[in-house]
Amino acid sequence: MKAIVYRKLGPADVLQVEELPDPLPAAHQLQIQVRAIGTNPVDFKLRSGTLPLAFLFAWKLPFIPGAECSGIVSAVGAAVRDFVPGDRVVAFHSALAGGAYAEKWVVDQKYCLRLDDRMDFATAAAFPLAGLTALQLLDGLPGAAALVYGASGGVGHLALGIARQLGFTVTAVASKRNGDFLRELGADHVMAYDTENFGEGAGVYDVFLDAVAAYTPASAARFLRPRGAYLTTLPHPLHFLPAWRRGLKYRGAMVQSRKADLARLQDWIVSGKVKVHVDQKLPLAEAKEAHRLLEQGRTRGKIVLLND
Ligand SMILES: NC(=O)c1ccc[n+]([C@@H]2O[C@H](COP(=O)([O-])OP(=O)(O)OC[C@H]3O[C@@H](n4cnc5c(N)ncnc54)[C@H](OP(=O)(O)O)[C@@H]3O)[C@@H](O)[C@H]2O)c1
Structure with missing residues (x-):
């Protein structure tokens, strides 16, 4: 799979496209064929080392950024009962765990929610965090x-x-x-x-x-x-x-991934009660550009990365 990786902290240029083996799901995990990825300021703060105690984060390098995505379940771990391959899902874990800026992501099922048929992938990736x-x-x-x-x-x-x-x-x-x-x-x-x-x-x-x-x-x-x-x-x-x-x-704020909250938000969004605005959709390979835009601090709504 292709993924966005950085091997050292620094400016947006440290983000590189790399070819990596597909990650395999552990017992409670889903493997998601990622369709859209939400970007957030915390992604560039971690990358640039500007968060407090950033030096503690450096031990995680090389690192695939990304806390949230939408996509289609492509495989499930042995203990997963609530999802099957083919399910459309949205997932949000944590920016510190990362991993979503990729074509495939494995994430614990407790951080995943089945997508309503009315929810498109870009909107789904934009709302969780x-x-x-x-x-x-x-x-x-x-x-x-x-x-x-x-x-x-x-x-x-x-x-x-x-x-x-x-x-x-x-x-x-x-x-x-x-x-x-x-x-x-x-x-x-x-x-x-x-x-x-x-x-x-x-x-x-x-x-x-x-x-x-x-x-x-x-x-x-x-x-x-x-x-x-x-x-x-x-x-x-x-x-x-x-x-x-x-x-x-x-x-x-200390945002937590809670399935009940995700479900509540999804209901409000698909019923038109809460509007999600996706300002820009960029291909995954243009993650550098997404970070440069985010860093300007003028984003209207959200910037989302897309896989083909
Ligand atoms: N602790 C947590 O759990 C947590 C969770 C989420 C986010 N955050 C943090 O919350 C902050 C906001 O996140 P975000 O995703 O909303 O960022 P964002 O989308 O990048 O915010 C951009 C928006 O900020 C507005 N803005 C910039 N400076 C402003 C000012 N001085 N007064 C009023 N508006 C201003 C801009 O509007 P104009 O162009 O109109 O100025 C722009 O629309 C970030 O620092 C992020 O790291 C923390």
């Missing part, structure tokens, strides 16, 4: 009004739809060029951080979901009602005390 992050941040929070900051990116655009499904009125914030995009996604109110004085124009909310870590609990507090919740995709140990002192709930 970003969608689960948003859902797991928002789920169970009380309140009526949510602000999603950075609402045009992978996590943000799904958070917008998910928050509405959870009953919130959503104010979505992105740059002005993304205003129409946010309205198409169903935002109740749209604000542009690059043309308005956001600080003056914004109201107060029960929930502030900061998808791009532009704020902290201290700087977000003035936009939150008493006992409101500040949610961030990039948690930091120094956030806890300021949040506690201001009486705010604090949640930092």
Whole structure:
């Protein structure tokens, strides 16, 4: 099989196409003929060594990146009962485990969900990591009004739809060029951080979901009602005390692959309640270009890699 491999940390150029033996499924694993792969900022952060404690990751080299894919089951391990070859599936494990930037991927069955017939492969590969992050941040929070900051990116655009499904009125914030995009996604109110004085124009909310870590609990507090919740995709140990002192709930994302959450998201997506936007589809061999685009930080929705 062909796979994208890097043998040292560095810029996008370290990503190379290599020919490798097909991976074989262990007892509880599925071998997936990969059709589409979701890309995420964590993929380039691991590759470039810019994540905290990146030196610990270096022992995993050579490494095939990729946390999520959709495709067709091509073989199953001896203990697998719930899937058979030919099933269309979506799978999300972990960016640190990697492996999805390939033509074949083996992954434990507990990280896989059968695809609804209405779900195409590109959409299926685009929603797990970003969608689960948003859902797991928002789920169970009380309140009526949510602000999603950075609402045009992978996590943000799904958070917008998910928050509405959870009953919130959503104010979505992105740059002005993304205003129409946010309205198409169903935002109740749209604000542009690059043309308005956001600080003056914004109201107060029960929930502030900061998808791009532009704020902290201290700087977000003035936009939150008493006992409101500040949610961030990039948690930091120094956030806890300021949040506690201001009486705010604090949640930092540590996305987990949970089949029940994946199924919930799939239901919302196929019924049109949550929209997934695939901005670019590139062939697997162009993974370098996908990483360069991701690193610019201007992705609208998701970038997906495709196998032929
Ligand atoms: N901890 C976890 O479990 C977890 C899980 C998922 C993601 N994350 C992290 O969350 C972050 C976001 O991930 P993502 O997949 O959503 O990234 P992404 O898709 O690459 O985000 C790109 C979007 O960010 C917006 N943006 C950039 N700078 C902004 C700013 N200053 N204010 C408002 N919007 C801004 C851009 O909109 P404009 O062009 O309109 O500015 C663009 O649409 C990443 O750092 C990622 O590593 C963490």
